[in-house]
Amino acid sequence: MALIRHGLPAREDFAAVGSEDALPEGAVIVPFARYRAEREALLARNAPLGVRIEPGERVEELSDDLPRLAVIALAFPQFKDGRAFSSARLLRERLGYKGEIRAVGNVLRDQIFFMSRVGFTAFEVEKDKDAAAFAETMAEFSQVYQPSSDRRPTVLALRQGARMAAE
Amino acid sequence: MYRYDEFDRTLVKERVAQFRGQVARRVAGELTEDEFRPLRLMNGLYLQLHAYMLRVAVPYGTLSSRQMRMLAHIARTYDKGYGHFTTRQNIQYNWPRLGEVPDILDDLASVEMHAIQTSGNCIRNVTSDQYAGAIAEEIEDPRPWAELIRQWSTFHPEFSYLPRKFKIAVTGSPHDRAAVKVHDIGLDLVKSEAGEIGFRVHVGGGQGRTPMIAMTIREFLPKAELLAYLEAVMRTYNRLGRRDNLFKARIKILVHETGQEKFRAMVDEEYALMQGESPIEVPPEEVARIVAYFAPPAFERLPDADPATDRLAAEDRDFAAWLRRNVKAHRAPGYAIVDISLKPIGGVPGDATADQMDLVADLAETLSFDELRVTHEQNLVLPHVRKRDLPELWRRLKAAGLATPNMGLASDIIACPGLDYCNLANARSIPIAQKLSERLADQALQEDLGELKIKISGCINACGHHHVGHIGILGVDRKGTEYYQISLGGSADENTSLGEILGPSFTEDDAVEVVDKILGLYRELRENGESFLQCYRRVGARPFKERIYGAH
Amino acid sequence: MAKAELPQALTANRLGDGEVVYRTPAGAWSARFAEAAVFGTKADAEKALADAEADVAARRVVAVYLFDVVPGPNGPSPRETREVIRAKGPTVRLDLGKQAGNSAEHGARAS
Ligand code: SF4
Numbered sequence: 001m002a003l004i005r006h007g008l009p010a011r012e013d014f015a016a017v018g019s020e021d022a023l024p025e026g027a028v029i030v031p032f033a034r035y036r037a038e039r040e041a042l043l044a045r046n047a048p049l050g051v052r053i054e055p056g057e058r059v060e061e062l063s064d065d066l067p068r069l070a071v072i073a074l075a076f077p078q079f080k081d082g083r084a085f086s087s088a089r090l091l092r093e094r095l096g097y098k099g100e101i102r103a104v105g106n107v108l109r110d111q112i113f114f115m116s117r118v119g120f121t122a123f124e125v126e127k128d129k130d131a132a133a134f135a136e137t138m139a140e141f142s143q144v145y146q147p148s149s150d151r152r153p154t155v156l157a158l159r160q161g162a163r164m165a166a167e
Numbered sequence: 168m169y170r171y172d173e174f175d176r177t178l179v180k181e182r183v184a185q186f187r188g189q190v191a192r193r194v195a196g197e198l199t200e201d202e203f204r205p206l207r208l209m210n211g212l213y214l215q216l217h218a219y220m221l222r223v224a225v226p227y228g229t230l231s232s233r234q235m236r237m238l239a240h241i242a243r244t245y246d247k248g249y250g251h252f253t254t255r256q257n258i259q260y261n262w263p264r265l266g267e268v269p270d271i272l273d274d275l276a277s278v279e280m281h282a283i284q285t286s287g288n289c290i291r292n293v294t295s296d297q298y299a300g301a302i303a304e305e306i307e308d309p310r311p312w313a314e315l316i317r318q319w320s321t322f323h324p325e326f327s328y329l330p331r332k333f334k335i336a337v338t339g340s341p342h343d344r345a346a347v348k349v350h351d352i353g354l355d356l357v358k359s360e361a362g363e364i365g366f367r368v369h370v371g372g373g374q375g376r377t378p379m380i381a382m383t384i385r386e387f388l389p390k391a392e393l394l395a396y397l398e399a400v401m402r403t404y405n406r407l408g409r410r411d412n413l414f415k416a417r418i419k420i421l422v423h424e425t426g427q428e429k430f431r432a433m434v435d436e437e438y439a440l441m442q443g444e445s446p447i448e449v450p451p452e453e454v455a456r457i458v459a460y461f462a463p464p465a466f467e468r469l470p471d472a473d474p475a476t477d478r479l480a481a482e483d484r485d486f487a488a489w490l491r492r493n494v495k496a497h498r499a500p501g502y503a504i505v506d507i508s509l510k511p512i513g514g515v516p517g518d519a520t521a522d523q524m525d526l527v528a529d530l531a532e533t534l535s536f537d538e539l540r541v542t543h544e545q546n547l548v549l550p551h552v553r554k555r556d557l558p559e560l561w562r563r564l565k566a567a568g569l570a571t572p573n574m575g576l577a578s579d580i581i582a583c584p585g586l587d588y589c590n591l592a593n594a595r596s597i598p599i600a601q602k603l604s605e606r607l608a609d610q611a612l613q614e615d616l617g618e619l620k621i622k623i624s625g626c627i628n629a630c631g632h633h634h635v636g637h638i639g640i641l642g643v644d645r646k647g648t649e650y651y652q653i654s655l656g657g658s659a660d661e662n663t664s665l666g667e668i669l670g671p672s673f674t675e676d677d678a679v680e681v682v683d684k685i686l687g688l689y690r691e692l693r694e695n696g697e698s699f700l701q702c703y704r705r706v707g708a709r710p711f712k713e714r715i716y717g718a719h
Numbered sequence: 720m721a722k723a724e725l726p727q728a729l730t731a732n733r734l735g736d737g738e739v740v741y742r743t744p745a746g747a748w749s750a751r752f753a754e755a756a757v758f759g760t761k762a763d764a765e766k767a768l769a770d771a772e773a774d775v776a777a778r779r780v781v782a783v784y785l786f787d788v789v790p791g792p793n794g795p796s797p798r799e800t801r802e803v804i805r806a807k808g809p810t811v812r813l814d815l816g817k818q819a820g821n822s823a824e825h826g827a828r829a830s
Contacts, residue, residue, distance in 0.1 A: 055410075079205070079328070080205065080288065080328055081328065081410055082288075082325075082326075082327065082328025082329060082330075082405060083405060083406055083410075085324065085325045085326070085327075085328060085405070086325055086402050086405050086406050087406075089325055089445075093444040093445055094440060094444060108202070110189065110206055111328075113324075114322070114324040114325075114327055115324075117324035118324050118325050129197065140181060140184070140185045140188075141178065141181050141182075141185075141322065142177060142181060143174050143177055143178050143181075144322070144324075145178075145318045145319055145321055145322065145323075146319060146323055146324065146325075146447065147445035147446060147447055148324050148325065148445055149445065151445075155174040155175075155178075155318070156318075156449060156450065156453055158174065159172070159174070159453060159456070160450050160452060160453065163452055193734075193778075194734075194778065196778055200775070200781045200782075214732055214737055214781065214782060215737075216739075216801070216804060216805050217737070217738075217739060217805065217808060217809070217816050218732075218736065218737035218738060218739075219736070219737040247815055262737075262815075264735060264736040264737070265734065265735055265736065265737065266735060515811055515812070586800060586801060586804060587804060587809040587810055587811050587812075588809060592801075594800075595800075595804075595810065595811075597809075597811045598810060598811060601811065647798060647799045647800065648800070649800060
C-alpha cells in the first residue's frame, strides 16, 4: 500500500480507525457512521480528523462540518463502483470543500487521471509500482473535453480562445 | 462530415499510446487478466469463443471512403479478410491478436477512428439516423449534436464507471430509424410551437433481459442546455442506479422503479443545483463550427427524374426491384439515398469482405460525395447519389453481391453473432437467419409480405433486437441444445412496442417452419393491404397462437 | 447425476492471440481438441485445472475451465454445442477457425 498526495509519495499520517476500534492519539480517519455517532467528541479532539464515506453515503450530509475536516476518504470497495466520482465533484463544486479528498480501497492506477479530474488529491494505491507511475499516468492525456473540478481549460475553451485570438 | 482538429487528434493518439502501455503491462505480467479485462473492455477488446474481438466505433454511423478503406485494410492485414457490422452501427473484427491491437488502433487513429468506449460501463458510441442530412422529412441533421455528445462523453471523468453501460441515440426525423425509445437516453429533435428547434428527451429504454420503452422526461429541451441536462441525468443515474444486481443496473430499472414524475423531478433538482458549478456550456461558435462540417454537400441542380434510369427500370425487373426496395427519396431533386444490402440470400447478416468494403469506399468517393453510413439494421448506405448514376451503381453493387433488393423485407434480417462467435450466447443466430432468408427468398413472395422486420438474438442480451422485431427470435439453451423462442408485434420506430412471446420454444428447424406458418396466417388475415405489424396489432396474438400451438 | 460422471477436458485461450487451446496429457497446450487429455475422474480434472494456474500466472493462457466430453466411436467429442464450435470454428464459415485446417492463416502480417 502506498499513499500519493499532490502527486508525490507521502507518509501516512492518519490512522484509519474502524467503527469499534479504540481511538489512537493523533490524526484519524473514522467511518461516517461513527462520525455521526461521536461527532462532538471527535471534533473536540485536538488532532486532524478525517471521515471515510462509503459509495452509498451522501456527502451532502457532511456539508456543515466540512471546514473542520482535514480529509474526506471516499471508498472504492470495488474499482468499478464509480459513485465516489460524483461524490468528489459534489464536495468540490457544490459544497466547496477545500481539504484533502482521498481515494481509498480498490484504486487502480488507470483510474487516477479521472479521479484527479473530479477533485481527488490523494490516492491510496495497492501496488508501490503504481505510485511510482503516478506522473506517467497523469501525463497520458494532455487535453480534456469536459469541465470538471480540476478547472482545466477544456478543448472547447481552448478552441474558443483560438477563435477570439484570430479575430 | 466532421473532421478532427488538433485536439481531437491528440486525444485519440494519446489513448492509443495509453492502451499500448496497458497491453505491454499485461504481457509483462504487471497486470493480471482480472486487472486487464476492464482496461481492454474500455477499448472494445473482448475475448470471444475463438479469439479476441475488437469493436471499432463508427460514431453515429457516418464514414468517409478513406475510413472505409482503412476498415478494409485492417480486415486484410490483421484479421481474416472481413468484418461484421453491428446493430450499434459499429464494426467488429473477430480474429485480432492482442499484441497487434495497438497497431490496429494506430491505423484507425490515422483516419480519425478509434475503439474508445465501445464496451465497458461508460457512455458508448452515440448512434443516429442513417439517413441524416439526406432524407426529406428531417427537421434538422442530428449529427452535429451526436458529435457534440461524442466529445463530451469521451473520457468523461465522472461517468466512466457507471453502474452499467449507457447508450444514447439521437434522431432528427419524425420517422424514427434510430430506435431512440429503446436507448438509455433517446433524443428527438422537435420543433416547438414557436418554431424553435430543441430536444425531446426520453430516458430509460432498453432491451436485454428486461425490455422497457423509455419514458419522456422533457418535452422540449433548448439545444443550448443539452449537455448540462445530460450531465444531470447521468449524475442522478451514477449515484442512484443499482449496483447490487447486474441485471438491475441499467438506468431503465432506476427510472421505472422511481416512476416518471419522480425521476423527472430528481433530474430537475440536480439540474437546478448544477447551475453555477463547472459550466458545461457550449459556445454558439463551437456549435456553429461543428454544424459547418455537416453542411449539405454541393448538390448539382438537377431535374428530379432521370430518363435513362426510368428506362432501365421499365426494361429490367431486377433493377426495378432494387429501385423499389433499396433506393429512397432524397431531399435534393435528382438525388437518391441508396441502401446497400449486407443481407444476401443465405448470407451472414452484416458481414462484409475487405474487397466489398473497398468497392463501397470507391463508390462513395465517386458517386456519393465521399460519404457512407452504417445502419443499425446492419446495412450500409450511400446517402447522396445522383439518380442518373443509379444504373451504374446498381451494376457494380450487383457484381459484388451487394444489390439484394430486400431492404425492409423478410430477408433483411438482423442477427447478432450468436453462438458462432459470442462467448455469452445460448444458441446460434446466424444459421437460422440464413435458413429463413433462403426459405423466404422469392422476391414476389417477399414483396407480397411487405414490410417485415425479423430480428434474432442468440441470448437475452438482445444485441439482435429481438424484442422489437415484428417477428423476434431468441436463442435459448435447453439442456445444452439450442432452442428458439418466438415473439410477435415488436417495433422500434416512433410507435415502439415490445414483442409478445408466442409460447414454448422450438428447435431450429421447427422455428423456421413456425415463421413460415405465421406469415401464411398473416396472408390469410390481412385486410386492405395491412402490413404484418398492422395486422398483428389489429388481430392480436390469439389467432397466431392457435395456428401454431392448436386451439386448446 | 449422469452428467457429473462424464469425462472432462481442460480448455483455455492463448493470451497472445486468443486461440482456443486444450491441455494435453503431457501438461502442454495444443490448439487441437484431438490432442486434449481426457480426465476420467473429477479428481484428475480438478488437479489439471489447479496445475494450469501456473500457466495463467506465466501469461501463457487465460480463461481456463473444464468441460464435459462424451466418448464416441471416433474418440471423445465435446458434449455442448458451444464446445463443439470452439473446437472447430464458426459453423457459418467453414473456411475459418480450426476446421479450416490452417489456423495460422491470418492477415498479411502473419504470412
Ligand atoms: S445477443 Fe447474446 S449471443 Fe448475441 S451477440 Fe449479444 S451477447 Fe452475444
